[in-house]
Amino acid sequence: MRLLKLLSWTCIALISAVMLGLSGAFLYLSPGLPSVETLRNVRMQVPLRIYSADDKLIAEFGEMRRSPIQFADIPPDFINALLAAEDDNFANHYGVDVKSLMRAAAQLLKSGQIQTGGSTITMQVAKNFFLSNERSFARKINEILLALQIERALGKNDILELYVNKIYLGNRAYGIEAAAQVYYGKPIRELSLAQLAMIAGLPKAPSRYNPVANPERAKIRRDWILARMYELGKIDQQRYQTALAETVEAHQQAVRPPELEAPYVAEMARAEIVGRFGGDAYTEGYRVHTTVRSDLQTEANQALREGLLNYDQRHGYRGPEARFPTLDPAGWLAKLAEQRTLGGLEPAIVTSIGNDGIQVLTRDGSEQPIAWQSMKWARPHINSNSLGRQPGKPAEVVQKGDLIRVLRQEDGSLRFVQLPQAQGALVSLDPADGAIRALTGGFSFEQSNYNRATQAKRQPGSSFKPFVYSAALDKGFTAASLINDAPIEFVDPYTGEVWRPKNDNNTFLGPIRMREALYKSRNLVSIRLLQEIGIEYALDYSKRFGLPREELPRNFSLALGTANLTPLEVTTGYAVFANGGYHVQPYLITQIDNRDGEPLFRANPPRIPDHPTSADTAQASMPVAVTSAIPEGTPPAETPPTAERVLDPRTAYIMTSMLQDVIKRGTGRRALSLQRSDLAGKTGTTNEQKDSWFAGYNGDFVTTAWVGFDQPQSLGHNEYGGTVALPIWIRYMGVALKDKPAHLPPEPEGLLRLRVDPLTGQAATAGSSGAFFELFNKDAPPQPASEASSSFQDNFGSEPAAVPIDLF
Incomplete structure (x- = not known):
């Protein structure tokens, strides 16, 4: 009895000592513990996501891949798998599982090392949100105390929701939804039981049980979890056996792979959001909606790439990217693994050569044929103007071991291609408010993230002439x-150098009407017009189109398009013609939502009125308004402000009529293939064919295509705006305008249609031969015969004297 009493008092003393120790520890440590109330409003890091106008994911930016999920959306099978693996007594304990702690303590005493921490899920939440990963008794006691507080403050479902969204699961994936996307490319609700068990096994050691890096070890862990679920009665034998038989098919993927390829758009949006929100842009879960339409963006990508490939093939084959004739197939696969697919062009290595084609090895390890028919274009490239002889068989084009590029066709066959050296850009705006509907800044963003649509300042050539004609x-x-x-020359008074501009075909047509001169793109007419209206007037006038005055040369070469402008700036300028005389500022972002779906910003750009008239022509000389795509301050009103009129609607209408003739009769005739009556535009080609342009529009879209080399060089003889850029524009606009009715700004009041004598440009008399109707502003009708003749003789009838001007 004495022994029993002694043992009893000893136990009571030990228990009291433990209780006193825990109480003392609690009193000592609790003042320094963080408040678990913060878990009620915890803000996890969520990446920035960019979407198209039709809600397709374009890109995701952020170091942590996370897609928070609510408890109600977690599959029950995953909850059972997670609890079987991490804490099968979760529903019964109050934050601390005494058995698990005692088991961990016994392992420590036996081995002298910490084997397991005995942590419950609640304790892991405490550690993940408030503590470090340091292995110490002090941290473990803090973890226990915090777990007890968390259990008192939150329900079990809330604790599980915090846990599954916070945990790191490898490959930059935080949370189970991100892990499902990383390893399987699907949301977690679509995963199988075996896949759910695989992800449930990751929290213990994400690198060790990674199904991509260590599939065998990951499968052992998965199968153990499935066995635990079966033992606990969470799954029946049939489901257990089926899940065990499932193979490991995990592959590392991007979280939520982009649904729309628009990397240049994504980068523009990212830069704008970071400029507004700073570093928080990558962690606060902003959802950014853009103006880009997925169907138009997809077509813009394809149109530009096809145009560049067609141009590239006209100038021959430059040879393989590399040669590996001595390697075996394993070595070839290793070399292919180092290559990336660029603009849809896959790397491949030639493995054998026949008379009717070749066999190539692709990165997936398969050998596939390429027909000789797709290789016949590959004449040897000598320079931009010269090609070697036509090849007669595949062996004259490639050798075994050549690293080449192939393009996969819709039917799965491969086409022989090469990476284009020339680059390009395409921009398409809605002229009603400046919304960017499609934009691509190069052949491949992976090859070069330089956005030529917004950054490449190039000479627009003759595509600048409409601005001079409008003035x-x-x-x-x-x-x-x-x-x-007719010929003209200018002499620099300081150097004595002479500038003799000429037309592209070195011919002169004598007196010619302005309309005809524009659609025939006569350079000397443009220069004489600029000479007559004055350079300063033309420079000031150009600001109405949103063109930067500082980028425009202060000499007569301005008439030939020697300014430095980006495709986006040219497109913005043409939008004034397309909408009837209003300046609209291009914008990309329509709405920014926070992580909870609440709008932080909604765009409300100035917009043209529904029915523009000539009533507001008095504003035509007002300066161009510049609006920010993301203005500071409160969200804008629902009614958009009216865009500023910068051009007389009659002038805009006449210019559109003249630019329609460029397509009907001039350098843009290829666009007649679209069989539309509402298209207007202008080609542009610079000296030595270094830049090729086409800017055109109807009332729905204003679009510009540009092609050139990043380091300016000639595109080659016979490579003009109408042969290089225009086909790209035609393909894109053909899709953009499909099934749309003809649409141009309505004819404004104040216009006259008068018969004109083609020889004098004056009002035709009853007996005039070949007279035609022309559009006139009623405030500037054609001059009477005598005045017109005198004016022509005074200004243009004889060769003007040499004009000194600083041109060099």
Whole structure:
């Protein structure tokens, strides 16, 4: 009895000592513990996501891949798998599982090392949110105390929701939804039982049980979890056996793979959001909606790539990217693994050569044929103007071991191609408010993230002429005015150097009407117009189109398009013609939502009125308004402000009529293939064919295509705006305008249609031969015969004297 009493008092003393120790520890440590109430409003790091106008994911930015999920959306099988693996007594304990702690203590005493921490899920939540990964008794006691507080403050479901969204699961994936996307490319609700068990095994050691890096070890862990679920009665034998038989098919993937390829758009949006929110842009879960339409963006990508490939093949084959003739198939696969697919062009290595084609090895390890028919274009490239002889068989094009590029066709067959050296850009705006509907800044963002649509300042060539012609119309000229297409020269007074501009075909047509001069793109007429209206007037006038004055040369070469402008700036300028005379600022972002789906910003850009008239022409000389895509301050009103009129609607209408003739009769005739009556535009080609442009529009879209080399060099003889850029524009606009009715700004009031004598440009008399109707502003009708003749003789009838001007 004495022994029993002694043992009893000893136990009581030990228990009291433990209780006193825990109480003392609690009193000592609790003042320094964080408040678990913060878990009620915890804000996890969520990446920035960019979407198209039709809600397709374009890109995701952020170091942590996370897609928070609510408890109600967690599959029950995953909860059972997780609890079987981590804490099968979770439903019964109050934050601390005494048995698990005692088991961990026994392992420590036996081995002298910490084997397991005996942590419950609640304790892991405490550690993940408030503590470090340091292995110490002090941290473990803090973890226990916090777990007890968490259990008192939160329900079991809330604790599980915090846990599954916080845990790191390898490959930059945080949370189970991100892990499902990383390893299986699907949301967690679509995973099988075996896949759910695989992810449930990751928290213990994400690197060790990674199904991509260590599939065998990951399968052992998965099968153990499935066995635990079966033992606990969470699954029946049939499901257990089926899950065990399932193979490991995990592959590392991007979280939520982009649904729309628009990397240049994504980078533009990312830069704008970071500029507004700073580093929080990558962690606060902002959802950014853009103006880009997925169907138009996809077509823009394809149109530009096809145009560049077609141009590239016209100039021959430059040879393989590398040669590996001595390697075996394993060595070839290793080399292919180092290559990336660029602009849809896959790397491949030639394995054998026949008379009717070749066999190539692709990165997936398969050998596939390429027909000789797709290789016949590959004449040897000598320079931009010269090619070698036509090849007669595949062996004259490639050798075994050549690293080449292939393009997979819709039917799965491969086409022989090469990476283009020339680059390009395409921009398409809605002229009603400046919304960017499609934009691509190069052949491949992976090859070069330089956005040529917004960053490449190149000479627009003749595509700049409409701005000069528009200024001339507002200065009193008409579409029927006669201008002398004759030689002219300018002498630099300081160096004595002579500039003798010429037309592209070195011919002169003499007196020619402005309308005809524009659609025939006569350089000397443009220079004489600029000479007559004055350079300063033209520079000031160009600001109406949103063109940067500082990038425009202060000499007569301005008329030939020697300014430095980006494709986006040219497109913005043409939008003034397309919408009837209003300036609209291009914008990309329509809405920014926070992680909870609440809008932080909604765009409300100035928009053209529904029915523009000539009533507001008095504002035509007002300066161009510049609006921010993301203005500071409160969300804008629902009614959009009216865009500023910067051009007389009559001038805009006449210019559109003249630019329609560029397509009907001039350098843009290829666009007639679209069989539309509402297209207007202008080609542009610079000296030595270094830049190729086409800017065109109807009332729905204004689109510009540009092609050139990043380091300017000639595109080659016979490579003009109408042969290189225009086909790209045609393919894109053909899709953009499919099934849409003809649409151009309505004819404004104040226009006259008069018969004109083609020889004099004056109003035709009853007996005039070949007279035609021309559009005139009623405030600037054609001059009477005597005045017109005198004006022509004074200004353009004879060769003007050499004009000194600083041109060099």
